[in-house]
Amino acid sequence: MSASAPATAVRTVQEDILGAAAQCFMDRGYSATSIDDVARRLGATKGRIYHHYRSKADLFFDVYRHGMQMNFDTVQPIAELDLPPARKLRRMTKEHCLAMIRTQPFQRCVWEGVEMLKRGATTPEQRDVLLELQAMRDNYAAIFRQVIEQAKTQGVARFESSSIALQLMFMSLNSPLFWYRKRPGQDEAIINGIAEQCTVYALRGLGLDKEAVGDG
Amino acid sequence: MSASAPATAVRTVQEDILGAAAQCFMDRGYSATSIDDVARRLGATKGRIYHHYRSKADLFFDVYRHGMQMNFDTVQPIAELDLPPARKLRRMTKEHCLAMIRTQPFQRCVWEGVEMLKRGATTPEQRDVLLELQAMRDNYAAIFRQVIEQAKTQGVARFESSSIALQLMFMSLNSPLFWYRKRPGQDEAIINGIAEQCTVYALRGLGLDKEAVGDG
DNA sequence: TTGACAACATACTGGGTAGTATGTTCCCTT
DNA sequence: AAGGGAACATACTACCCAGTATGTTGTCAA
Secondary structure (H helix, E strand, O other): OOOHHHHHHHHHHHHHHHHHHHHHHHHHOOOOOOHHHHHHHHOOOHHHHHHHOOOHHHHHHHHHHHHHHHHHHHHHHHHOOOOOHHHHHHHHHHHHHHHHHHOHHHHHHHHHHHHHHHHOOOOHHHHHHHHHHHHHHHHHHHHHHHHHHHHHHOOOOOOOOHHHHHHHHHHHHHOHHHHOOOOOOOOHHHHHHHHHHHHHHHHHHOOOOHHHHHOO | OOOHHHHHHHHHHHHHHHHHHHHHHHHHOOOOOOHHHHHHHHOOOHHHHHHHOOOHHHHHHHHHHHHHHHHHHHHHHHHOOOOOHHHHHHHHHHHHHHHHHHOHHHHHHHHHHHHHHHHOOOOHHHHHHHHHHHHHHHHHHHHHHHHHHHHHHOOOOOOOOHHHHHHHHHHHHHOHHHHOOOOOOOOHHHHHHHHHHHHHHHHHHOOOOHHHHHOO
């Protein structure tokens, strides 16, 4: 008890910081967000953040990592099920989309992290971390790639380039990141409806036939 | 002659600045881009830019405006043609997507401008300009909205919410903004192939039937 | 030829911010 | 009970950058 209490406390402190940071980075973007902004949202000062993170970039990267981890936790179990590709893909895409909505601030940071690497305006050390995170993201995408290629092989999906199809699929499913806004009393059914529409759109885009798209 | 020469010269200078700015804003994002960055790309100094633009924001907004203007010039003529909605939509989406690829730096600025307004971290004056530009963008989207709703009414498209369908369509068509990279000797055919795949994906997503999607 | 203005370059200022150095409090161990 | 360290807050520094003020050059009109 006395041993687990500190561990729990540390974890919640870290998660508080991560949550506040994710929200700030989403609201203003990485560059325009100051550490003081994050601290203010926590009702604290810089000292608190710099006690737990060595730099602004480190904090951002940890948000990125945390966001990706949540995605893995959501989708990986489904990918490991023994299902026909069309059905598996449907569940994976729907859950991915729901995760985007539910953990929006973190996923916006993942998005910006990907952009950050492509822009390349980083120190060598930062670049190393970003490359590792990018690999994490690539592994995540690979789970989907495998399934859509299986679906294509079995003739239940049709598209030209797997890479482009994958990009388009993620753009559709990630779409709510850029226009959805969380409301205080937001009904879970509304979120589900949004995710459903994005999923249907994505699966149709990938060329799945009507019945494969339709079944929940 | 002596009257048109200065006018032309002024215009090319402005366009030089706009082009360099668009490229810089795309490469590093608005916040992380300094006026010195833009000047350096021009092989000039701050003085040149501040002689033509009152502020960094003004410059950015002009890039935004220029990008949107190019979109109107591309799509408006097609929208005014007398065609069945499915055929019209196909041409509009394809041309829009091509425009995204060809004028990528400007369109990235349009994207960031939209985000900037949503974030709201602006001065009141900047907000007014952004609202005007947003209206411009809304008008542009309205052209597409009208066509996809016509298509839905005529039963050649199917989707639930028009707003969400519109968002998803633009996400698909704008997708190359985020993963396409211009190469020096980039073949026009390659660009066309990319736009084609995005268009097919988007039209399928909107529920257009096979023949409506297929015809070029 | 001159003078007035456009089109810049150069030099400077002020504010904001990342990161650091140092202080303070409280708890936990021994 | 004491002392040592974790978990912060406060105070400070150094740098970057938007914007400005001022200097310089070329051109064109009268």
